[in-house]
Amino acid sequence: QVRLVQSGAGVQKPGASVKVSCKASGYTFTTYDIHWVRQATGQGLEWMGWMNPNNGNTGYAQKFQGRVTMTRDISISTAYMELNNLRPDDTAVYYCAREEYDPSWPGLDWFDPWGQGTLVTVSS
Amino acid sequence: QSVLTQPPSASGTPGQRVTISCSGSSPNIGNNFVFWYQHLPGTAPKLLIFRNNQRPSGVPDRFSGSKSATSASLAISGLRSEDEADYYCASWDDSLSGVIFGGGTKVTVL
Numbered sequence: 001q002v003r004l005v006q007s008g009a010g011v012q013k014p015g016a017s018v019k020v021s022c023k024a025s026g027y028t029f030t031t032y033d034i035h036w037v038r039q040a041t042g043q044g045l046e047w048m049g050w051m052n053p054n055n056g057n058t059g060y061a062q063k064f065q066g067r068v069t070m071t072r073d074i075s076i077s078t079a080y081m082e083l084n085n086l087r088p089d090d091t092a093v094y095y096c097a098r099e100e101y102d103p104s105w106p107g108l109d110w111f112d113p114w115g116q117g118t119l120v121t122v123s124s
Numbered sequence: 125q126s127v128l129t130q131p132p133s134a135s136g137t138p139g140q141r142v143t144i145s146c147s148g149s150s151p152n153i154g155n156n157f158v159f160w161y162q163h164l165p166g167t168a169p170k171l172l173i174f175r176n177n178q179r180p181s182g183v184p185d186r187f188s189g190s191k192s193a194t195s196a197s198l199a200i201s202g203l204r205s206e207d208e209a210d211y212y213c214a215s216w217d218d219s220l221s222g223v224i225f226g227g228g229t230k231v232t233v234l
Contacts, residue, residue: 035223037169044126045161045169045212047223061222095168108216108223110159110174117168 002026004115022096029077128226146213158196
């Protein structure tokens with residue numbers, strides 16, 4: 001079945017970087033865009049950006065521009081999200097999600113499935 | 125504040141109907157599809173409604189979505205205890221060139 005499996009939880013110090021992985025299985029990795037969404041404790045869902053695994057094109061939310069990088073390794077069907085210069089308020093569960101692909105619709109489509117989430121804690 | 129506005133909470137007794145609103149504007153809901161996700165603590169969000177009013181296979185028909193102009197709504201009929209969760213609307217915003225989520229609505233079954 002279609003699955004996204006993320007890397008495990010971790011603790012990072014303020015100012016450090018974190019790289020979360022998202023391994024896809026059950027479908028052709030390069031066909032569907034991958035999005036990253038986070039949820040800080042007690043907060044709602046917050047979109048961070050997207051990546052096209054086929055050509056590596058990306059689009060980031062303005063809030064994260066300059067601090068986030070989304071990449072992929074096609075050979076192992078894995079997407080990555082790296083967030084730099086971490087702050088305590090970056091403590092959150094980070095999710096990857098696959099966007100449905102419909103060649104007849106150029107706009108945003110639904111996210112399904114989602115990864116299980118990766119808790120990143122930023123603390124000194 | 126979220127670009128998409130949802131009530132922070134909603135509640136009902138078992139069997140009742142609950143409706144959650146999602147208010148946006150022309151660059152987002154007005155021009156794009158609306159999606160609804162159910163999120164239980166400690167789990168991954170789950171797709172409930174896609175393209176305004178379509179239900180994925182496996183989602184009970186108690187859940188329904190609608191959209192009118194720049195607003196959308198999710199209705200849960202025949203409320204059940206397992207429906208206790210957070211519900212989020214989402215859309216694309218042409219002005220922001222990004223995905224936007226509503227602030228989320230916590231549904232409580234009394």
